Amino acid sequence: NAGVTQTPKFQVLKTGQSMTLQCAQDMNHEYMSWYRQDPGMGLRLIHYSVGAGITDQGEVPNGYNVSRSTTEDFPLRLLSAAPSQTSVYFCASSYSFSLSGGKETQYFGPGTRLLVL
């Protein structure tokens, strides 16, 4: 198993550009999520999905879109990049939080470091 994979590892964008951060998992996990991590802020949830076709907003969803057409993939789209979106982005997955009462381990991808100029 590759676990959770993310591409690209690094990206530099200009303000106003759009791009998609890719996330895939091969563990047949139902739950997937995207976080951003900024210095002194901890990880903040952007969007999450409890299964294919189902997505919901997290704490900081503005400026980002997601879709979940398959169980394996959960891409994050930046619609019009802004310097405030400079951050490290982590994708995570777990089997099923609903069945385990929230006790499932979340597995994180290696992260994408994004710089918006």
Added chain:
Amino acid sequence: RKEVEQDPGPFNVPEGATVAFNCTYSNSASQSFFWYRQDCRKEPKLLMSVYSSGNEDGRFTAQLNRASQYISLLIRDSKLSDSATYLCVVNIQNQGGKLIFGQGTELSVKP
């Protein structure tokens, strides 16, 4: 007020020391609790879940106090390899598995 708060540190301790981290959470509907470890510029990884009765995993002991809404992590006999940032994480009941992260406590173990 942040939902999950931790002392950011850094905690600088010598090898062999015992170090304790505390974490407080504000949402009384929090149902599951975890400690994650994050090495520099890497992804977070689960260190241990925290159970109501407290639990131990080798040199690591986690405690939960629901009445006071705080969680602790004790590391005994610190090793150089324990140097990392420790993240306190809670899951809120009926919120579809969302995890709320503290900002992390940095630990540096020196020879």
